[in-house]
Amino acid sequence: MTRGVLVRVRSLETLESAYEAWVELRLAHGSARLRFQEEHERLEQQGSFLVGAVRAASQERAASAGTAPAAESALASADGPMRDFLRQAEEKLARAREALAKDESESEAHYRAAFEEIRTTLQDRARRYLAASPPRLRLLLRKVGATRAVLHVERVSGDVPVLLLYLFAGRIPSRYGFLFDDTTEDVSLPPAPLYPEEGVAPGEVRPEAPALVARVRAPGEVLPVKGFLPVFVPRPEGGEDFFRLLQRGPVMEVEVAEGPDFRGILTREESERFAGHLLRLKLEGRLELEVEAG
Template sequence: MSAPLVPLPALAEAALARVRSLETLEAAYAAWLELRLAHGAQRLRWREEAQRLEEQGAFLVGAVRAAAPAPGAQAEALTRLDTFAREAEAKLQQARARLMGEQQAAEEVHRAADAELRAALLARAERYLAQAPPRLHLMPRRVGGGRSVLHLARVTDDAAVLLLRLFTGALPTRYGFLHDEATEQAGLEPAPLYAEEGVGEEETRPDAAALEARLRRGAPFLPVRGFLPLFVSRVDGSEALFRFRQRGPVLEAEVADDGAFRAVLTREEAERCTGRLLRLQLEGRLALEVEVG
């Protein structure tokens, strides 16, 4: 017999209580992640329980068929077998109905709690941005031939959340996303997307074009990992996708180019990327220090 299902409503209320009592981004993200993990575990248990009931139903059908009296058996035996089958089926139907009712009620609780947590994160990030713009230290490096690489000094997890909001208008789905180096297979770099918010397991490693298309959807939460995206205007008015990717102690700028990303930038690309950051500073939304010399 399976263990009792996880009480999702109680977990949802506990997560909301934590967010209401603690004002940090980290606490809010921890509560949201806990709720999502509990919801995923609960859904798995529901599927297991539904499968168990289906297997019981199939077993009873087979048992009744095997117990069927031989032709010419007394009517009383047939009646008893029919009564047993109907009672067993009624119990299974009741169990299925209870499971469905529990699932529907818990899903409603989860949807409400998830919406409140998302709203709290968005409001909290906006307050943080208004109170203290994130600080960046930009380090241009010449590599010859009129080309450059751009590095940003490592930022905190709080700053990473706020920078993603500033650069894209969205929030990450995970606190600590920028410094997450976990990978599903040794030898592979971490996937740039988490398998959540509509991203399937097979979609976590898109090429540059597919990644740009997803970033442009305008979703309020982005399942990005290991980088900060930034759209930068070109001379012709179109936009190029840059990303600042975690590289040890620095974030290295890369530009989307023919389905991939490259870190060695032309002079114009480096200037325009730097100019985009400077514009945010002039607007009072970013505190930028550019290393010179």
């Protein structure tokens, strides 16, 4: 399974094909783990059943002989052939468990190597694609009064979200279509900003802004973000502000972290610093940028 998937990844030079292979491997890995778990449970059940059967046989023999030993001593009082039967069965089960543990360890190592190759491939392609063709953004400024503004970025498509995440955060997303994924596990709630993968537990997919910032800053190769792009913008006095480009239909809305939440109406200074950050990336040749004030 893994060999065929990796051959396809090596032969097709696209980000999307590599992500499709990654999904296949995840599904296959999950199925393999489930099979091993079921086999472990089967062996445990078989061992428990054999011990119970021998105990029942011992009690039956004792009862037919006119004695009634306690259940816990019944096994100890089993005759030689029965003890031999149990010993042989337990030895066979022990060998089966050992072989299963070895197979499971080899399977996990196999999948770890395959996942590592795919992640490395995706990072390498993201770097090469960024160098060959910097993504193009169109920044739209909408004033709100004299001192505030709303910033939008025109919707992007194709490989661009993956490349932008790598440009802004130095990480690859866990899924190819992460930016446009508006699914939600609870229809009464907006889509969660994180996927329950890559170390994120199901109960951690809706963190407050500080925890989300910490997750984005945490070391690692993969970010399980969903529906937004993270951008850290330096402050003149030092430190950084955390902005996010939140996907909203035809545009991405620029929001800044404030307390436990995010704010979409920016001060003039915040909007200028965000635009200036993108402009710096443009001047460095890492981004194509068009700015429109309305």
